[in-house]
Amino acid sequence: MARELREVVFVDGVRTAFGRAGPKGMFWKTRADDMAVKVVRELLRRNPQIPAERIGDVIFAATAQVGDQGLTLGRDVALLAGIPQTVPGFALDRMCAGALTAVTAGAGEIALGAADIVLAGGV
Numbered sequence: 001m002a003r004e005l006r007e008v009v010f011v012d013g014v015r016t017a018f019g020r021a022g023p024k025g026m027f028w029k030t031r032a033d034d035m036a037v038k039v040v041r042e043l044l045r046r047n048p049q050i051p052a053e054r055i056g057d058v059i060f061a062a063t064a065q066v067g068d069q070g071l072t073l074g075r076d077v078a079l080l081a082g083i084p085q086t087v088p089g090f091a092l093d094r095m096c097a098g099a100l101t102a103v104t105a106g107a108g109e110i111a112l113g114a115a116d117i118v119l120a121g122g123v
Contacts, residue, residue, distance in 0.1 A: 008107045011050070014043045033076055036060055036123045040081035043119070052082065056115025058089035059106050061098025061122035065091060073123065083119075098122040 016035050019026045027035065044052055060073035074089030094101045099122025106118030 003112070005111045006113060008110045010103075012043060012047055014039045014046070032062055032123045033071060033073060033080060036073065036077040036121070037080045039121065039123075040077055040083070040119065044081065044083075050117060053084050053086070055083060055087050055117045055119050057106065057109055057118045058083065058087060059092065059102040059118065059120040060089070061092045061094060061102045063093075063095055063098065063122075065093045078119070 016027070016039060022028065040058075044050075055078075058074040058078040060077055062073055065071075065073075071091070072089065073091040075091075076089075078087055078089040079085060092098060092101060092105070099120075102120040102122055106115075106120035109115040109118050
């Protein structure tokens with residue numbers, strides 16, 4: 001049985017400032033989940049036409065899932081940003097391609113009908 005893929009559109013994007021990695025970087029003492037929560041809250045603020053309870057999944061990537069990045073970032077960031085606890089989330093680890101992989105996974109969920117709206121990114 002053939003399955004019809006749904007159209008996927010990119011609605012909006014928000015990011016933090018670029019910064020140097022390591023002890024001299026401006027984000028060196030900032031937790032990954034704290035940065036991601038700020039981005040998610042801004043995305044929700046800019047798009048009031050998309051209620052948080054309609055989000056079908058939250059996917060976040062980290063360069064290396066250790067320390068504060070070792071959490072289930074998608075789920076934790078969603079909860080800390082005020083997204084209802086009924087919305088699932090997961091984390092993935094793919095070094096420099098993590099955010100792109102998160103967005104691709106989210107697009108797949110939408111295309112296959114598993115979700116209508118997916119919030120995806122990396123930190």
